[in-house]
Amino acid sequence: MSALDRIRISHRLALLSLIPAVALLCLLLAGILQKWNESTEVVMLERLTRFAVVTSEFVHESQKERGATGVYMGSGGARYRTELDAQRQLAHVVSPRAGGRG
Numbered sequence: 074m075s076a077l078d079r080i081r082i083s084h085r086l087a088l089l090s091l092i093p094a095v096a097l098l099c100l101l102l103a104g105i106l107q108k109w110n111e112s113t114e115v116v117m118l119e120r121l122t123r124f125a126v127v128t129s130e131f132v133h134e135s136q137k138e139r140g141a142t143g144v145y146m147g148s149g150g151a152r153y154r155t156e157l158d159a160q161r162q163l164a165h166v167v168s169p170r171a172g173g174r175g
Contacts, residue, residue: 127167134164 077085141157 130167131164134160134167138164 080088138157138160141153141160145153145157
């Protein structure tokens with residue numbers, strides 16, 4: 074007499090139904106894990122997008138400061154002093170180290 078012959082039919086049916094239940098549970102867990110990973114990627118993408126915007130603003134303001142510095146230096150310090158100071162302040166405000174805007 075084998076081990077299966079000693080098990081009641083109701084228990085055999087329960088064991089047989091356990092196999093698809095475990096398979097379904099594995100599929101559900103895989104789906105949940107996939108959604109979790111997608112959610113994590115979206116959060117990371119949002120952070121990177123914000124960083125790109127702040128960095129772009131900083132580069133733009135730095136280039137404007139570079140232009141103002143060129144005019145100031147080209148004039149021997151006679152022109153653009155107040156504009157250069159204002160532009161330096163603005164470049165500092167949008168600096169990624171200063172926290173940027175937003």
